[in-house]
Amino acid sequence: MRDVSGTSARASCWRSTRRACATAGVGRAGLGRPDWAPLVVLATGQFLVVLTTSIVNVALPTVSDGLRLSEQGQAWIVNAYGLAFGALLLVGGRAADLLGRRTVLLAGLGLFAAGSVLAGSAPTAWLLIAARALQGVGAAALAPAALALVMVLYPAGAARGRALAVWGAVSAVGGAAGVLLGGLLTEALGWRSVFWAPVPVTVLVVLGCLRYVDRDVPRQAGGGADFLGTAAVTAGLVALVLGVSGAGRTGWLSEAVLAPVGAAVVLLGVFLVVERRTARPLLPLRLFGTGTVGPANLAMALLGAVWVAMFFFLPLYQQRVLGYDPLLTGLAQLPLAGANALASWATPHLAVRFGARRTQTAGALLLAAGLLWFGRVPTDGSFAADMLGPSLLAGAGLGIAFVRLTAQAVEGVAPADAGIAGGLVNTTRQLGGVVGLAFLSTLATARTDTAPTDLTNIQALNEGYRLAFTAGGVLTLLNALLIATALRRSAARRDSLVTTGDHRS
Structure with a gap:
């Protein structure tokens, strides 16, 4: 006899699953299509965000010559993007929850492309800075929406671990690819090409999003915005x-x-x-008491501080102290990027084998070791002796720390809050980067200005860069301590809840 009750139960279960996925915003992309296709599209969007942060670094001296920018003007080419991005990430994240993640993602991609076109065509410094801000507005919409879609498409556990590993690897490749591509394009086509480069990739992401990422169901605001x-x-x-x-x-x-x-x-x-x-708050404060969201975001801010500073000071050291051209500067980032991508991919397996806390702490310690080693670079340094080793350490540590902190920052978050959780972790990383770069730049400038008079200008510059790297290493050691302590307390709290039978989120 046919098991009619079993068949009915399975059909009912399937209908319930489809309803749950539609409510969470998964749609057919998570059920009937290959699960790698949406991830490729969304990860490429993240690649664009990171690429645009780093692609201008190598080109800054050439941009400065072309538009007659001061040192502060150069900094604003970086900061205008970071300012708009960091200030609007929470808004972008909550908009994704309320208006639909794919809708906000597509709107962000449109603004991002418009900013890129305007930056590549800008005749004046101020218009270039405004275009970079528009790019930041677009990124503030697309980054949390893309991460939120990843969270609802790939459930907690092994699937999400693999997805976040790809996310981290793509972020790593984006940072280094930006430096390499910036060098290649600046050398071959001039500095304007670095701003045009993201446009065709953005178009491909839009097409991929329309094809592979289904429209999700917006959550109604209810009580108003x-x-x-x-x-x-x-x-x-x-x-x-x-x-x-x-x-x-x-x-x-x-x-x-x-x-x-x-x-x-x-x-x-x-x-x-x-x-x-x-x-109906923009940022429900209860999120900070969910899982490890609170400490993970604090640790992400510290990671962002040294992340942005490292990719800012390393090309400057290579160009201004060692005399590398833009192309060679870009090629010199490849070992760091390779180590970063491989470590990001391996992180979920390392966490299973050695435990989340040990893996996360080890990542921070590796990054700290690499930065402290960079803090010893000499004025007449060579790549093999003075940069290869710390690049591998810092790259591996950054990859592990980023993937684990991203996972910790969304742990236990309900699907309805996925967008704002993604916006929050991106906000803390971005703001940490802006504050960290300002702080470490001030330290570097002060050390250079007060260097002994018997040093050459290049030696004085190098003293400033060495101090910035060393301070970044110290901050990362403090971050390792924070990570170890926070995860230990979180594990103790979780064990206590299990023991007492209190399973509230």
Whole structure:
């Protein structure tokens, strides 16, 4: 006899699964299509975000010559992207939850492409900086939406671990590919080509998204949008980045720094009060008590600080101290990128074999060792003796730390909050990068300015770079301590909940 009840139960289960996936925004991409196709599309979007952060670094001296930019003007080409990106990531993440992740992803890609075209055509420095800000606005929409789609398409466990490993490897390749591609394009076609380069890739991502990532079901806002919270956090983050970015020029205790930073503290305080009281907050504060979301985001901020600084100072050392041309500078990043990508891919397997806490702590220690080794680079250094070793250590450590912290930052988060969780972890990484770069740049400039008078200009520059790398290594050691402590406490809390039978999230 046919097992009619079993068949009926299976059919009912299948219908329930389809309804659950539609509610979470998975659609057919997670069920009826090859599961690698959406991941390739979404990871390529992440690749664009990271590529655009690093592709300009090698070209900065050439851009400066072409548009007659000062040192501060060069910094703003980097900071304008980071400012818009970091300030609007939370808004982009919550918009993805409420309006639909694919919809927000496509809108972000459109803005990103428009900014890239404008940057490549910019006749003046100010228009170039504005175009970089528009790129940042687009990235603030596409990055959290793409990560949220990955979270709902690939369930917690082995599938998500593999997806995040790909995510980390692509991020690693994007950072190094930006430096390499920046060198190749600057050398062959001029600096404008580095801004045009993302456009065809963006078009391909849009087409892939339309083909392989189905439209998800938006979550209705219900109580209305959190306009006051959105305005407060956006203005607060803008003020914070503006204040910190000026520290290298005017000093940390100047009015130009203290005034916007003070305004940022007030605005972010208002934001926290609003989020506690509103029915539909932009950033539900309960997220920080979910799993390891809170400590993971703090650790990600510290990781972002040394990540951005390393990719900023390393090309400068290679070009200004060692005299590398843009192409050779780009090629010199390949070992770091290779180690980063391989470590990212291996991280889920390492976490299973050795445990999440040991793997994550080891990654931070490897990164710290690489940075401290970079802190000893001589003025007449060679690649094989002075850069290959620390590049491999730092690359591997960065890959492990990034993948594990991303996983920890979304652990236990409900599908309805996937977008804002993705926006939050990207925000902390980006803001950490802006603040860290400003802090380490100030240290490097101060060391160069106060170097002994018997040193040459190149030697004085190198003293500043060495201090920046060393300080980054020290910050990473503190991060390793934070990671080990936070994960130990999290494990103890989880064991306590299991023991007492309290399974609340």
